[in-house]
Amino acid sequence: MGVYLAAGWAALEFTDFLVNRYVLSPHLTDLALLTWALLIPTVFILAWFHGAPGPDRWTRVEKIGIPVNLAIAAVFLIVVFGGKELGAATESVTMEDETGEAVERVVPKREFRKGLVIYFFDNASADTALDWLQYGVPMALDLDLEQDLFVDARDAGTLMERFRERGFDDGLDIPFALKRELAENLGLGYFLSGSVSREQDRLLVTTSLYETRRGRLIQEREYVGSDPLELVDRISAQIRSDVEIPSQHIEETADLPVSEMLTSSLSAYRSYVNGVVLAIVSSDLAEAAREFQAAVDQDPQFTLGQVVLFEIYLNLNEMGKAQPALQTAMSQLYKLPERTQLQIKAAYFWLIEQDMNKALTAAGMRTELFPEDVEAQLTLAQLYTIIGDRDRAIAAFERAIGIDPSRINVLIQIGELYASKGEFEKAIDYQERYSAQAPNDTRGFIALGNLYRAMGDHESARREYDKALAIDPNNVSAMTRQAQVDGDLGRFDEALEGYREALATSVTSDQRRVVYGAFEDYYELRGQPQKAVDYMHLRWAEHERSEGPFSAVQEKLQDLDLYVAAGMIEAARDTLASVEGQLAPPFDVLVPLGQLAISLEREDADSIEAALQGFERFIQAFSVEYARVNAVFAEGRVLDLRGDCEQAIYSYKRALELEPRQTEMDVYIGRCYRKLGRLSEAKSHLQRALDVRPFNPRAHYEMGVAYADEGDDAKAREHLQTALDIWADAEPGFEPAQEARDKLIELGGAA
CATH class of the missing domain: 3.40.50.10070 (TolB, N-terminal domain)
Structure with missing residues (x-):
């Protein structure tokens, strides 16, 4: 018995040596230990009956006890170690890097x-x-x-x-x-x-x-x-x-000293840390930039300092300072761990080289080398979203939540992607899963309410917003959304009061930005674009305070159509020129966003067509296929304005396929069908728009004209009057309201 115990201990030590020497599964040590312990009864039986010198016969105890012990040991070992990896603790992974070369790693x-x-x-x-x-x-x-x-x-x-x-x-x-x-x-x-x-x-x-x-x-x-x-x-x-x-x-x-990866200058590192704290704790980007700049001034070889300096300057829209910092970092990437290198490469290839294939390769390598890295999966999902590959984005998000089940906010993102595909039932399922797992988090109920609102189910939307407000009565987002539901249902006074209450409750720039945007949409709907412009300016200011100048500039470019709607074409052009002067390469390709917004609102087919060329360069430069819907819609507008409604309908429908929640597209489709005399199809699409937004004045106007063309003047007057009721306080010179009045008078109604 003593010999067995000694030999077993030696075997256990040898197994442990092999595990460490050859990087084998640590479960092998546990397997050896448990096997050694489980076989002690067999060794004890053998020692008891055969320990004395001389020949011995096999007894009944041995014939039964030893097989039973071996069987129990085998079952126990299978239960404990079944399904566990008992081979090498590593495996070889082969993949392609951004240059197309095969790379093999042992991970x-x-x-x-x-x-x-x-x-x-x-x-x-x-x-x-x-x-x-x-x-x-x-x-x-x-x-x-x-x-x-x-x-x-x-x-x-x-x-x-x-x-x-x-x-x-x-x-x-x-x-x-x-x-x-x-x-x-x-x-x-x-x-x-x-x-x-x-x-x-x-x-x-x-x-x-x-x-x-x-x-x-x-x-x-x-x-x-x-x-x-x-x-x-x-x-x-x-x-x-x-x-x-x-x-x-x-x-x-390899275990490099951390000073080799960071900096040997403690004062430079202290400046870097101060910058990080200012950015993540105080959200003071300008002061953070000064600290990061001080860090790299003290040590220009501080690679990670150069990377975060790029990020800060990018957010501050100082591309002239941002790009050199990233270029410097790229020349010193060897100083950083591979995981960080791949993260930086993905950003560099997308934003600077404008090569999304390389960016995806770098991000994909990171997920293969570091399969437990949640951030790697989230980065990959975001890149897939940018290129419009929603299925792969969903798969990456699913992997992320599989790695870290606590990242339940990913469920909201997956639901949003399903909604963007028009798969609303799946979207609802994910949003409900989030709310079930986080019953005290308002975000899930608000996301679910937004989804119901996009589907035209206003009562369900209100119910979800009510749940959010029951958790947090001062939740500005939920208050604003509730007011928007009132606006959808034509309760305009209640909507306006709700926005005022939400604004009074707001304490952060993000909250005020949301409410100002809601005011802006409200006045635009009511035919008061000049008043909407006032709130747009307020929203811009809050956006810059919370997100930084670079993000604010992008938002301005996409809002210039409101200036045109308000008759402020010079303000639109001046703002475009100002933004153009602020955007340095490679981000100067963003300028066509503003050109297209202005041209669409002016309804100038030639200028839309010219702006589309630049917009296409923007899409190609950054692989932002998620923006393709805007280009397809603009193509439809060119065809529509030139009188080719058949082809315009094709473009509008394609745009609706790309983004099923854009129900305003049904208004354009309905109008085109009306122009073609296909009144049944026109009314069908217009009704779809009204099912989602029952008080959409443009949809009511088009429905009224369609009924008039059909000879049903009573229904025509009903829809035209609804449009005019919505535009009751429209600003002088607001053409859609005047067109509705003229049509109503033509049909014998009182405008």
Whole structure:
């Protein structure tokens, strides 16, 4: 018996050696241990009956006991290890890089990756000079661990929205229970907390590594030194050992000092950290830009600093400063872990080289090399959405939520994609799943209400908005949507009062922007485009405050048609010229968005056609096929304005297929059918528009003219009067209202 125990222990040690030496499945060690333990009864029986010298006969106990023990052991081992990977812990993956070359990587199999959340640290001293290290040490540690494919580390910066939802706006002093809860929701096996303080004249960093499932402390360690980045290197190496990554893999894997990937200048790194805090905590992009610029001025080789400087300058619409920063970063990519390299490459190939195929290749490589990286799947989904491949986008989103079931907000995005395909039942299913999993989150009910409103089910929409308001009576989005339902149903006074209440409740730029947009739509519907322009200006100002100048410029380009509708053509041209002066290459291709908006509202077929050429260059440059619907609609308008209604209908219907929720397209189709004398088809499409928006004045006007052409003057007058009631307070010179009055008078009605 003693020999068996000794031999078993030796075999167990040898198995453990093989697992670590050849990076095999750690389950093999457990298999060896359990097999050794399960066979002890058989060894005991043999020792008992055959331990003495001399020949022995097989007894009844042995004939029954040993087979039973072996059978039980076999069943037990199958139950415990059935379905578990017992071979190598790694596998070879072959893929193509952005140049088309085959690339082979050895990557860990999914079940052997170690997931870890790194929370921001505490300042355990009274020395405020250490405050920046609360963020700086964890951020550097996250980057350092990115070098190891066995580690899936999550920086606490990715959790800022969740922290804010719980009242921790700066991401600091998070309670232990919440840390464990968030790590568990992310499906990660470990989480790390820590603190920084002083020990005499040196820095003391304390780390606590916990197992997520039980909240058990695995290791608490202290690191003392004068250089925080050198301490990060030591912490990183120890963490990989503490989470039981195979020792042979650790020895063979390149582990660059984190200062090589970041910067050897502590003052430069401090400026970088300050910039990150200003961006993610204070949302002060201008001040953040100054800190990032200071970081790269102190160390021009600070690659990651150059990357974030590009992002900030892009948001600030300072492309002259943004592009050189990214170009510099691209020349130094070798300094960064491969995961980060691929993320930067995807952005560079799309935005600067304007090569979406390369961008998709880089993003796809990231998902293959890092299959547990949720952000990689989300990036891929966003790129597929941009190119209009909604099915692949949905698949990538599904993979993301499969990796991290807590990312339930992805369900809303999937529902939105199904809605954009016209598959409303599937869209409803996803939105309801979100609401069921997050019953106290207003976003799910608002998204579901928006979907019902797009389908013309106003009562269901109102019900969902009511649910959101029951959770948060001051939810500005839900208040605004409720008022929009009132407007859809012709309750205009109630709608206007609802918007005023929502505006009075608003406290953020985003909230005010939403409400100003609703006011703008309201006055445009009522035939008051000049008043709508006033609210458009207010919306623009809030947009720039919340999103930055670059995003605001893009929004302006798409809104210039309202100036034309208000008779302010010079304002439209002046704004277009101003924006054109602000957009440097490669983003100067955005200018045709404004040219097309102006031309469409002017109903000038030749200028629409000319603007379409530039718009097509915009689509091709950035592969924004999701914008194809606008080009197809514009093609229909050219044909319509030139009198070719047959072909115009084809374009309008194609546009409706691309975006089934654009029910205004039914008005254009109905008008074309009316012009062709196909009145039944005209009324069918116009009724579809009215089913969704019962008080659409243009649809009522066209329906009235269709009935007049059919000889049903009574119904014609009814629809024309409804249009005029909606336009009762229309501004002088608003032509559609005048056309409706003239038609009503022609039919013997009182205008």
